[in-house]
Structure formats: C-alpha cells, structure tokens
Amino acid sequence: MAVDESYRTYSHPVYDFMMKVPGLDVMTTTVDKLLSFGSEASLWIFPVATSCCGIEFMALAASRVDADRMGAIVRGSPRHSDVMIVAGTITVKMAPRVKKLWDQMPEPKWAIAVGSCAISGDFYRNIYSVVPGIDTFIPVDVYVPGCPPNPEAMMHGLIRLQEKIRASANGRDVNREARPEAVHHQRLPRLPILGDPARTSELDRQQVASAASLGWWDELNLEQALDSVAKDLADESESEPKV
Amino acid sequence: MEMIPHVAKARRRANPYLDLGSYDPEADLMVLNLGPQHPSTHGVFRLKLYLDGEIIVKVVPFVGYLHRGVEKLCEKLTMVQLIPIFDKNDYVSPMMNEQSLVMAFEALLGIEVPRRARYVRTLLAELQRIASHLLWLGAFAMDLGGALGGGSTLFMYCFRERELILDVFEDLTGCRFHYNTHMIGGNRHDVPAGWATKVHAAINAIETRLPEYETFLITNDIYIERTRGVGVVDGQLSMDLGITGPVLRAGGVDHDLRRDAPYHCYDEIEVRVATATAGDCEARAAVRMAEIRESIRLVRELIDNIPEGPLGARKPIKTPLAEKAAKGHAYAAVESPRGELGIYVIGGGDNKGASPYRLKIRSPSLHVLGCLPYILPGHSVSDAVAVLGSVDPIMGEVDR
Numbered sequence: 001m002a003v004d005e006s007y008r009t010y011s012h013p014v015y016d017f018m019m020k021v022p023g024l025d026v027m028t029t030t031v032d033k034l035l036s037f038g039s040e041a042s043l044w045i046f047p048v049a050t051s052c053c054g055i056e057f058m059a060l061a062a063s064r065v066d067a068d069r070m071g072a073i074v075r076g077s078p079r080h081s082d083v084m085i086v087a088g089t090i091t092v093k094m095a096p097r098v099k100k101l102w103d104q105m106p107e108p109k110w111a112i113a114v115g116s117c118a119i120s121g122d123f124y125r126n127i128y129s130v131v132p133g134i135d136t137f138i139p140v141d142v143y144v145p146g147c148p149p150n151p152e153a154m155m156h157g158l159i160r161l162q163e164k165i166r167a168s169a170n171g172r173d174v175n176r177e178a179r180p181e182a183v184h185h186q187r188l189p190r191l192p193i194l195g196d197p198a199r200t201s202e203l204d205r206q207q208v209a210s211a212a213s214l215g216w217w218d219e220l221n222l223e224q225a226l227d228s229v230a231k232d233l234a235d236e237s238e239s240e241p242k243v
Numbered sequence: 244m245e246m247i248p249h250v251a252k253a254r255r256r257a258n259p260y261l262d263l264g265s266y267d268p269e270a271d272l273m274v275l276n277l278g279p280q281h282p283s284t285h286g287v288f289r290l291k292l293y294l295d296g297e298i299i300v301k302v303v304p305f306v307g308y309l310h311r312g313v314e315k316l317c318e319k320l321t322m323v324q325l326i327p328i329f330d331k332n333d334y335v336s337p338m339m340n341e342q343s344l345v346m347a348f349e350a351l352l353g354i355e356v357p358r359r360a361r362y363v364r365t366l367l368a369e370l371q372r373i374a375s376h377l378l379w380l381g382a383f384a385m386d387l388g389g390a391l392g393g394g395s396t397l398f399m400y401c402f403r404e405r406e407l408i409l410d411v412f413e414d415l416t417g418c419r420f421h422y423n424t425h426m427i428g429g430n431r432h433d434v435p436a437g438w439a440t441k442v443h444a445a446i447n448a449i450e451t452r453l454p455e456y457e458t459f460l461i462t463n464d465i466y467i468e469r470t471r472g473v474g475v476v477d478g479q480l481s482m483d484l485g486i487t488g489p490v491l492r493a494g495g496v497d498h499d500l501r502r503d504a505p506y507h508c509y510d511e512i513e514v515r516v517a518t519a520t521a522g523d524c525e526a527r528a529a530v531r532m533a534e535i536r537e538s539i540r541l542v543r544e545l546i547d548n549i550p551e552g553p554l555g556a557r558k559p560i561k562t563p564l565a566e567k568a569a570k571g572h573a574y575a576a577v578e579s580p581r582g583e584l585g586i587y588v589i590g591g592g593d594n595k596g597a598s599p600y601r602l603k604i605r606s607p608s609l610h611v612l613g614c615l616p617y618i619l620p621g622h623s624v625s626d627a628v629a630v631l632g633s634v635d636p637i638m639g640e641v642d643r
C-alpha cells in the first residue's frame with residue numbers, strides 16, 4: 001500500500017530518496033521516527049519575548065530551571081530555530097513582525113503561546129491596540145496559561161510539545177487539520193474575533209481600521225474588510241449543525 | 244567647567260562628520276534598523292541608525308510596539324481593580340508600580356497609612372531594587388557579549404541570585420513577580436513567621452557574591468574598553484531631558500527622591516545616595532552596583548525592626564465598586580530602580596466615581612530613551628548596544 005504523501009510537512013534528502021525507490025516505502029516510518037526523535041531532543045527556541053512573560057522566559061533559560069538540559073537552546077535567529085515561543089503581549093503594530101519571523105523559520109516548526117496575553121490578550125483584550133491571541137495569525141501547538149506562568153510551567157509546555165512530536169511520528173497526526181492554510185496576502189491579525197459576545201461591533205470596526213492603517217491591506221479598504229468579516233460570520237453560522 | 248578625562252576622551256571619539264549638512268544622504272549613508280525584535284533591545288524597541296561605515300551619524304528611535312493602552316484602561320476599571328494591572332507596566336520592578344499607584348490613590352482619598360504598612364513597603368521596595376538591578380546586570384553582561392567571561396556567564400550568576408529574592412517575595416505574597424500585595428490604605432499580606440531569617444540568608448548570599456561580579460567588571464580590560472567614555476550623558480543633558488535615576492546620578496547630579504522627597508519610612512532612615520561624575524556606561528554601572536550595596540544595607544537595617552501595629556488603615560475592600568467616589572487630583576512619585584516613577588490622577592470618573600477620570604504615568608524609561616539621539620552619534624554600532632544596555636529601558640513602561 002502506498003504511503004499517503006499528503007501528510008508530509010517537511011522534506012529531507014534521505015526521506016525523499018526513500019519515497020522515490022519502490023519497495024522502500026516501509027522504511028519511511030523508521031526514518032520518520034528517527035527524524036522526529038532528532039526534532040524532539042533538540043528543540044531550539046526562538047523567543048519572541050515582548051513583555052513580562054519574557055522575563056519569566058529568561059528565568060526558564062537561566063540557572064535554576066535551565067531549559068538546556070532538555071536540549072532546548074535559545075537562539076537569536078529564526079533561521080536556526082524549531083520552536084517559536086511567543087511570551088508577552090502582541091500588539092497590532094508588532095503582529096506583522098511576528099508573522100514575518102514565523103515565516104522565516106524552516107519546517108518542521110512549532111509554536112508555543114506563553115501567558116494569557118499571547119493566548120487571548122488577557123485584560124488588554126478589548127484595547128484597540130492589542131491582538132486578542134496569537135492564534136489569530138499563526139498556528140499554535142501548545143498553550144501555557146498563566147499571568148505569567150512559572151518557568152516550571154513553561155518547561156511543562158516544552159515537554160507536552162515533545163509528546164506531541166513523538167505522537168505524530170507514530171502515525172497519529174496530531175491536530176494537523178487545525179493549522180490554517182498558508183495565506184497569500186497578509187490578513188494579520190485576523191480581527192475581529194468572530195462571534196465573540198464580549199466585543200462590540202464598534203470595537204471591531206476600530207481594530208479593523210487600525211489594522212488597515214498599518215498598510216498591509218494595501219488593496220483592501222475598510223469597507224471591504226468589514227464585508228469579508230461579515231461574510232466569514234455568515235459562512236460559519238451556515239456550516240454549524242442546527243440544534 | 245573643568246573637562247573630566249572620560250568626557251574629553253568621548254569628545255575625541257566623536258566623528259568629525261557629525262554635521263549632516265556635509266552629507267549627501269543618498270550616496271554616503273546606510274540605514275540599519277536595530278529591532279524591534281533584537282535580543283539586545285530589552286523588549287520591542289526599534290532604533291533606526293544612519294551609518295557611515297561603522298560610525299553612527301544619526302539616530303531615530305521608534306516606540307509603541309508594546310502599547311497596551313493602560314491609561315485608557317484606567318478610565319474603565321475601578322481603583323481597586325487597577326492595582327494588579329499596574330504590576331505589568333514596569334515588569335522588572337512591579338512593587339514600585341503598585342506603590343506609586345496606591346500612594347496616588349491614598350493622596351486622592353485622604354487616607355493615612357499606618358506606620359507598619361509603610362515600613363513593610365519600604366522593605367519591599369529595597370528588596371525589589373536589588374532584584375531589578377541584578378537583572379539589569381545580567382542583561383548588560385549579555386549585551387557586552389564576550390567581555391564578561393563568555394557572554395551568558397554573568398547572566399546565569401545574576402539570575403541565580405535574583406531567584407533568592409523572588410523566593411522571599413513568593414513566601415510573602417504567593418507570586419513570583421506580579422504580586423498584588425498593596426491595597427489602598429495598607430498592605431494585604433502580613434510578614435510570615437521566620438521571614439526575616441530567609442531575607443537575611445538571601446541578602447547575605449548576594450553580598451558575598453557581589454565582589455565576584457565586580458572582579459568581572461572592574462578588572463576586565465575588555466569591559467573597560469567597551470564602557471569607559473562611551474555614551475556620556477552629562478548632568479546638564481539629563482536635566483534638560485527630564486532624565487532621573489541612575490543615569491542622572493552617574494552624570495554628577497545628586498538627586499534621589501528617597502532622600503529629597505521622602506515617602507514611606509525613608510525619613511526615618513538615612514539613605515546614602517551613590518553618584519559618579521563621568522556619566523558614561525562605566526559610571527552608570529558603578530552607580531547601580533553601589534545602589535545594590537546600599538539597598539542591602541537598608542534591608543539589614545529595616546528587617547529586624549518592623550514595628551507592631553495594624554497593616555491597613557481599614558478593612559480590605561470586598562467588591563471593586565465599594566471604593567468611595569473621589570474628587571480632586573493628586574500626584575505621587577517613588578524612586579523606582581529607573582528613576583522617578585510618578586502617577587498623576589484626577590478622581591471622579593466612570594462607575595459612579597470609583598474610577599479615575601484620567602490617569603497619567605510619568606515613566607522614567609521613556610525619558611531615558613530621549614537621550615539616545617544626542618549621545619549615540621559618533622559611536623560605532625556595537626557601542627550602541629552597550630549604551631542601550633547601560634540606560635536600562637523597560638519597554639512596558641515606555642509604551643504603557
């Protein structure tokens with residue numbers, strides 16, 4: 001039985017060779033396991049440490065908790081790294097930069113959202129300049145809640161990520177569907193959060209306006225953005241099963 | 244004014260092409276963006292550098308990458324709800340933020356704080372100052388790269404010592420660094436039994452290790468080469484720009500709110516203010532090291548004599564709306580590890596007057612960043628990183 005290639009998210013010379021030669025298919029699972037063991041045991045971290053959670057992230061890398069013993073080294077460049085840890089509030093002004101950094105990371109890559117700000121915006125959620133959670137524009141694998149989470153909790157998040165990598169090597173494709181498609185135009189941050197009763201439509205309008213004013217919706221004016229938001233909303237409510 | 248040797252050296256370092264009029268900007272200058280995501284910018288801060296080769300000729304700083312709208316939030320939430328939120332402004336010294344806020348509210352509401360609470364606040368402030376300066380030292384050593392024993396060595400050491408203070412705080416408040424331990428009119432958490440012993444152990448450990456760090460700093464030729472005469476902020480420039488704190492004191496101006504406008508219990512104890520004259524990175528580092536020692540001395544003096552009495556002027560408030568409506572306006576300032584942190588508040592806003600009508604934060608880090616366009620031209624790019632590390636800005640406080 002041919003191996004379904006559509007699950008592949010990364011390429012490797014050995015892997016590609018295996019897929020080309022008939023009969024070697026069965027070995028690909030072994031290679032897959034080997035590769036994911038490599039990924040799991042040497043997670044190099046790229047920190048986007050913008051605020052308070054960033055200080056706790058520094059404590060994670062420093063002497064007492066010491067993420068180094070898990071093979072997790074902090075790197076200053078996205079091109080060297082496997083996992084992006086977003087620790088801190090992401091504002092509308094910062095979000096395009098974070099997305100750009102994420103795009104520069106080579107596959108396979110993972111993202112961890114640390115702290116309530118990165119998860120949902122915390123109590124700044126309704127402020128005009130704050131993005132309500134980074135999963136509005138990049139796929140997140142592990143969430144570490146807290147304000148701020150202890151370094152031990154961040155360590156736990158890293159361990160959960162390792163479990164996830166291991167599980168996907170064993171043929172279980174964990175949460176792969178949840179990853180959004182790659183987008184051609186910048187649609188970041190995806191504002192507003194649709195159907196959130198805590199947000200008023202006026203607030204949504206303001207946030208769309210401030211996002212549009214950044215200039216990454218060059219061809220997109222405010223009315224069009226709001227229209228597409230309304231259309232999204234209609235699509236979602238249609239696809240939901242009737243209760 | 245007599246020329247100080249370090250300053251004279253700095254003047255000599257300056258590039259003769261500083262006058263941008265002689266430049267053809269199209270042909271000569273290269274533009275380099277340092278930040279907003281850069282390991283040595285201490286948060287999300289962007290510096291646009293115009294370079295002639297390796298030499299900086301013009302600097303434009305950009306802020307706002309961490310603008311969280313705290314001052315707007317203040318108009319919606321009640322005074323009681325605001326205290327935990329202010330922890331997050333200057334996230335390296337949250338105690339000072341809480342203290343400045345509750346002091347402003349107490350002044351607004353006319354509440355007298357009992358002596359025991361003021362005493363504990365003084366103690367917490369000094370412990371926080373040690374922790375904050377230790378973090379600065381570690382980050383500064385990282386910025387200077389290989390100068391201090393291979394990059395991250397001193398960073399690891401400083402975080403080891405900082406954890407001791409965070410442990411002490413965790414014993415008292417239950418949190419590692421967003422404490423929410425101050426109330427309007429007093430403190431929430433009383434000093435637990437045996438706490439003094441732990442504090443003594445922590446500050447003794449830090450004091451025995453400080454000489455080790457100073458050996459790293461003072462006797463290291465690379466460190467001296469990279470900091471002496473680099474980034475001179477003299478007293479006059481500081482005063483023109485409204486800079487306070489260690490940067491002002493390193494420029495030879497003897498100003499410290501703890502001594503000059505005492506709050507808490509600072510009028511009962513003697514604070515010896517550390518100053519330097521050179522105003523360069525080395526002097527700023529020396530002032531901060533001296534402040535760590537001074538804070539250790541103050542903590543020693545304070546910890547064994549905590550007075551008896553109530554810890555709050557009144558019972559803790561149970562609901563956020565229970566705060567009285569307040570009219571009028573008030574200003575309160577504390578000497579945070581970065582300088583004068585002031586809160587100006589006008590009472591009587593939303594929620595039947597339980598919210599402030601308007602609240603303004605006067606943050607020392609914002610003022611300190613103003614000096615960069617003045618002092619960076621003439622230095623090389625690597626010096627820019629050293630200068631940025633030595634002025635110690637916290638972006639949460641700058642952008643708010």
Ligand code: SF4
Pocket residue numbers: 051052053054087088089114115116117118122146147148149331
């Ligand atoms: S979750 Fe809390 S600690 Fe973390 S960045 Fe947000 S406000 Fe700061």
